[in-house]
Amino acid sequence: MERRILIIEDEERMRRLFELVLAEEGYVVKTAGDGMEGMVQWQIMQPDVVVTDLKMPRADGLEVLDFRNQQFQQVPLIILTAYGTVQSAVTAMKQGAYDYLTKPVDNEQLIEVVARAIRDTENQKGVSQIYEAQSDQMVGSSSVMKKVHEDITLIGATRMSVLITGESGTGKELVARAIHAHTKQPESPFIRVNCAAIPRDLLESELFGHIRGAFTGALNNRKGAFVLANGGTLFLDEIGDLPLELQPKILHAVEEKSVTPVGTAKPQTVDVQIIAATNHNLDEMVQSGIFRSDLYYRLNTFHFPIPPLRKRGKDLIELVDYFLDRFCREQGRESLGIDAEALNLLYSYPWPGNVRELRNVLERIVLTCKNSTVTAEMLPEKVRSQATMKKKTNVTSFDLQAQEKQLIVGALEQCGWNQSESARKLGISRNTLRYRMKKYDINRIR
Ligand SMILES: Nc1ncnc2c1ncn2[C@@H]1O[C@H](COP(=O)(O)OP(=O)(O)OP(=O)(O)O)[C@@H](O)[C@H]1O
Ligand SMILES: [Mg+2]
Incomplete structure (x- = not known):
């Protein structure tokens, strides 16, 4: 190129x-x-x-x-x-x-x-949807999302550290930007650092800056993200991927409000609001020693759990309307409707990629649809087959216990046999999950 x-x-x-x-x-x-x-x-x-x-x-x-x-x-x-x-x-x-x-x-x-x-x-x-995310409005009036909206306004008025968690594509970055937009200085900088995308060796200087000659390749002084975000918001995205050795430095920067660029000994004062986001389970990472508890508690002053799309009920239809409308307008075509069967299929599909996946599916449909209504055949195969499977099991299977066992194994497999995560997926406690695993004699087969 x-x-x-x-x-x-x-x-x-x-x-x-x-x-x-x-x-x-x-x-x-x-x-x-x-x-x-x-x-x-x-x-x-x-x-x-x-x-x-x-x-x-x-x-x-x-x-x-x-x-x-x-x-x-x-x-x-x-x-x-x-x-x-x-x-x-x-x-x-x-x-x-x-x-x-x-x-x-x-x-x-x-x-x-x-x-x-x-x-x-x-x-x-x-690595990011940065421009795209900026232009999406936050849609959804389910009770969980209402709470998110309320909290955004509430937190905007403070300069508290915030932790946003949720599956991939649930809108964590959108929420981070919304919080920034609700602060007293919406015009101040909003700097995003994707901790998962920047090579380990460069991350420290990305965050804290460096001076010329600090290491091979440091040909000029460079400001770090903390300094660039001074007076505004620093969005530490994918914080779960932050290397352990950098964690105390972040904690220090947040607590002491100062950073020391690589290659100097002179600290610089900074005042930033920290918003961190991750789709990892930090709680578990702390327990297994790969994330520092002190940093975790510091970031977690306020927690925004963003629920997956499949748990947001009527948000789905609002999002469908919003995206169909938006893409039709962008592509300069007449607005599109959607029929009941297609909508039902969208409701039955579990959306592992959440809002991002829904958005992509709808954008494609708007691009390819020749009629004025979206019908079931226009939906991607994965959406149609998932729903057909659901129908079949509903009709033919009466063995509740076998079904339950199958569900549990499915969840465990999906989560790489991580029990807490599987329990969360199934909507039961970890103890209940353990109990059922024992009852049905479920073991990890290697
Ligand atoms: N409530 C919403 N209303 C409208 N658009 C949304 C909503 N939530 C998410 N989106 C859109 O879905 C896409 C994914 O959102 P975003 O990038 O904020 O997710 P994320 O949780 O940060 O994902 P990842 O974990 O993969 O980084 C973006 O295009 C965003 O604009
Ligand atoms: Mg993101």
């Missing part, structure tokens, strides 16, 4: 040099001789990364940054700054620039920063 880089620099020699260096790396490079030309070129070429000088005629680098903040927030902007004007580069970083390089620019450094900027944005796109 080709990556496009835009270079905005008024000095012709420099411009040519950067162009050459980056083109040799295989990038498609376009250049502009001042800020104004740069902004025009930006709209035409839609670059993946922009490198801009600060001092330029017509429009300077800060104006280019402003333009980016208005229209292309997802595009990283790298600032070039002459020796002695580092202060303006710092201002630019505060306003959202990705990084800066001081002149004379080292070719290797330029290549490294551009590559990192591309990697970072692609990581974000790849």
